Amino acid sequence: MAAPRSVALERLAYTLAAPVLAVAPNAYPDSPVNQVVQLAGAAGIGGWILAYKGAEPGAGRKILRWGTTVLAAAVDVAARHTTGWGPYWMDGLLAASWAAAGLLVLPFSRHARRHHRPALASPLPQPRPTPEPEPVPARTHAGADQLTRDAGLLWQVAGLPARTHIVKATRHPGMPNDLTILLRATETGRPITGLSEAVVAAAFGVHESDVTLADIAIQPGRQGGPGWLEAHITPDANQRRRTQPTDQERWTDRVGSSKGGAPGSVLVHRTRDDSRGVTFFRAKMADATDTPRIDLAKVCRGLGLPEDDSCVFVLVDGTEFLISAFDKPPLSAIFPATRELLTPDAKGMYVCGFSITGQPVKNMVWQHDKNAASHGLYLGVSRSGKTQFFAISMAAESLAGAVVWLSTVRKDEKTTTLGRYIDRQGSTALWMARQLRAATALCEIRAEMPWPHDGQPHDYKPGDPRCPYKPLSAYADEFMTAAQDPLFGADIQTNGDDLTVTGLKYGIGFKPAGQSPFAHNGFSTEMKDNLRQNSRPVIFNMGSPGATRKAVEGTMENAHDVPTIPARYSRQEGSAIERAMRGEADPENGVSTGGVAVTVLDNGRGVLMRSLFADFDTDLSDLFPSEVNRLTDYEIRELDKRGLWGDWNRDPDPGEFWPEPEEPEDDDENGDDRSRPPGGGAKSGDHLGDQVTSARQALDAIKSLNNA
Numbered sequence: 001m002a003a004p005r006s007v008a009l010e011r012l013a014y015t016l017a018a019p020v021l022a023v024a025p026n027a028y029p030d031s032p033v034n035q036v037v038q039l040a041g042a043a044g045i046g047g048w049i050l051a052y053k054g055a056e057p058g059a060g061r062k063i064l065r066w067g068t069t070v071l072a073a074a075v076d077v078a079a080r081h082t083t084g085w086g087p088y089w090m091d092g093l094l095a096a097s098w099a100a101a102g103l104l105v106l107p108f109s110r111h112a113r114r115h116h117r118p119a120l121a122s123p124l125p126q127p128r129p130t131p132e133p134e135p136v137p138a139r140t141h142a143g144a145d146q147l148t149r150d151a152g153l154l155w156q157v158a159g160l161p162a163r164t165h166i167v168k169a170t171r172h173p174g175m176p177n178d179l180t181i182l183l184r185a186t187e188t189g190r191p192i193t194g195l196s197e198a199v200v201a202a203a204f205g206v207h208e209s210d211v212t213l214a215d216i217a218i219q220p221g222r223q224g225g226p227g228w229l230e231a232h233i234t235p236d237a238n239q240r241r242r243t244q245p246t247d248q249e250r251w252t253d254r255v256g257s258s259k260g261g262a263p264g265s266v267l268v269h270r271t272r273d274d275s276r277g278v279t280f281f282r283a284k285m286a287d288a289t290d291t292p293r294i295d296l297a298k299v300c301r302g303l304g305l306p307e308d309d310s311c312v313f314v315l316v317d318g319t320e321f322l323i324s325a326f327d328k329p330p331l332s333a334i335f336p337a338t339r340e341l342l343t344p345d346a347k348g349m350y351v352c353g354f355s356i357t358g359q360p361v362k363n364m365v366w367q368h369d370k371n372a373a374s375h376g377l378y379l380g381v382s383r384s385g386k387t388q389f390f391a392i393s394m395a396a397e398s399l400a401g402a403v404v405w406l407s408t409v410r411k412d413e414k415t416t417t418l419g420r421y422i423d424r425q426g427s428t429a430l431w432m433a434r435q436l437r438a439a440t441a442l443c444e445i446r447a448e449m450p451w452p453h454d455g456q457p458h459d460y461k462p463g464d465p466r467c468p469y470k471p472l473s474a475y476a477d478e479f480m481t482a483a484q485d486p487l488f489g490a491d492i493q494t495n496g497d498d499l500t501v502t503g504l505k506y507g508i509g510f511k512p513a514g515q516s517p518f519a520h521n522g523f524s525t526e527m528k529d530n531l532r533q534n535s536r537p538v539i540f541n542m543g544s545p546g547a548t549r550k551a552v553e554g555t556m557e558n559a560h561d562v563p564t565i566p567a568r569y570s571r572q573e574g575s576a577i578e579r580a581m582r583g584e585a586d587p588e589n590g591v592s593t594g595g596v597a598v599t600v601l602d603n604g605r606g607v608l609m610r611s612l613f614a615d616f617d618t619d620l621s622d623l624f625p626s627e628v629n630r631l632t633d634y635e636i637r638e639l640d641k642r643g644l645w646g647d648w649n650r651d652p653d654p655g656e657f658w659p660e661p662e663e664p665e666d667d668d669e670n671g672d673d674r675s676r677p678p679g680g681g682a683k684s685g686d687h688l689g690d691q692v693t694s695a696r697q698a699l700d701a702i703k704s705l706n707n708a
Helices: 005-027 032-053 059-080 087-105 146-157 197-204 235-243 247-255 296-303 386-399 413-418 429-447 479-483 489-502 525-533 545-554 576-582 633-641 695-704
Strands: 164-171 179-185 211-214 228-233 265-273 278-285 312-317 320-326 349-355 360-364 403-407 424-426 472-476 508-514 538-540 596-600 606-611
Touching: 005 059, 005 087, 032 059, 059 087, 146 164, 146 179, 146 197, 197 211, 197 228, 247 265, 247 278, 247 296, 296 312, 296 320, 349 386, 349 596, 386 403, 386 413, 386 472, 386 508, 386 538, 386 606, 403 429, 413 424, 424 429, 429 472, 429 479, 429 489, 429 508, 429 633, 472 489, 479 489, 479 508, 489 508, 489 525, 538 545, 545 596
Parallel strands: 403 424, 403 472, 472 508
Antiparallel strands: 164 179, 179 228, 211 228, 265 278, 278 320, 312 320, 349 360, 349 606, 538 596, 596 606
């Protein structure tokens, strides 16, 4: 096989250069040929150095290539420093050896095999390889700062993930390892797809949780949209956030997250009031269309607060809400009632208590916006604070010039005490029945009562000095028990329903109280709807948080978050688990929740409050006006004509609550029926028959009738 032309030319050059290396130093020591050979040798030594320090592969091959010039310079120097041709013709032998080495190694020909190319062989057909995608040219970041170049190098080593490149890298102030990179798709017009936090974290050697991807908005002078993306790499900030988070960071991570106590919320600010011993956390929903869903126990755990329902409260207002964390139970304090607080303003509003945030809570003695009186609804179990609330409500109404009546099923000390400061008070179901009858009859009387300025009757107008009569508040304590009375319950229920419907326009408010707002316990749907729409119901402890919540929802048009009233207020001391392991008893440090109630405001929102305290062991005359408000003489005369005035404790008159017993036909000379319809009023001259002298005898007489 014929040698390649480059090999043949190189061999010829070695053969011709060898005699020159042997003769020139001896025959012409000062010839320029010697200087050229030595300069070539020096260049070869420089090539050796560069090949050794270079990072590219093939350093050994480069050293062999430059070895030819270095050895030639060595032969020339040796020939110049020997006498003549040297011992044993050493100059000629060195030149011949140099030529022989060049002929064998052939470094400049770049061929490693002899006879590598057949002279006459025809090439075999080779399959065409599948064209590989053209590699994306690497970005050199010319003119960029050092941080951008370093970040771009890491990105290129990672293989330009998602076919993107780094446009700009910005370091976060005070953070040695935190930075933000601006990414752009390499191909113009292509969106960035397939890029995740894990991919970016792998490229920069951080944890996946330390990377956050964010969209880029279009800005003046810079494009945006899906072809751009921003990655925040924050290992330092996340480490600090895990160990020393700010209030906003703690809220976002532990409360506002999808698994937190208020998902989707953000903290607006945290406020501390040292004088009141309370910390406020005001928050709102990130999306204004979302409704707050608050798990107070999880919120407390997220914020590191004790899970104490007597010290931590939530107040929801639309998309915002307020978490109040008190050092001590705020509703365990006592707020004494004063005449200044109970005196109604021009709109008929007075302070009835204070909320958990220290705000005054108001109730009304009349509805100024509706030009009408107001009803009332007071619910709660025994010893929950209803009678205490009666005292402050009656005082406010008396200060507003109203006439107050109070009826109960059974007599007790507090209601008897209140009877000294109001118009009328009684303690039997019979007394309540007659009270409701008289109040219902007053609607008819006042409907025909002329006003002095024009002599014509008018509807009640709160605060109008021309009105000839005073507003009337008819209280009915334990109304549900009285409504189930076998003798007078039906009459009480009927007149109570009638009074709630017709009483407002004549200045008469009906205010029942008891332990249930539901129909099966005496409240008809009609009565409850009227009471709910024309009052601010007040619900005290109903025996359990569930029962209280159910009662509040029963008085609201739309059920909202209902505050919890525990049986007692007690701070959690120590660990219950540790006490159980040591066999110790739980601390008994509870404070009664008597007087704590939920009042339903006009917008249907329930507010937890503690009502003002009226001390029945002291004189209550400071709360009430000096003179008791009474009905007008005209009203009393009209009630007396109908047999509805006088002593309401007297035994029932014949025909007052049930039909009068029929007389034998032979004794009925005139043939007229002396029986009266149920509920008919009795005349003042009527008297009991000889055979019926008590309510029990009257009931027995009814049962003995043939048509009963």
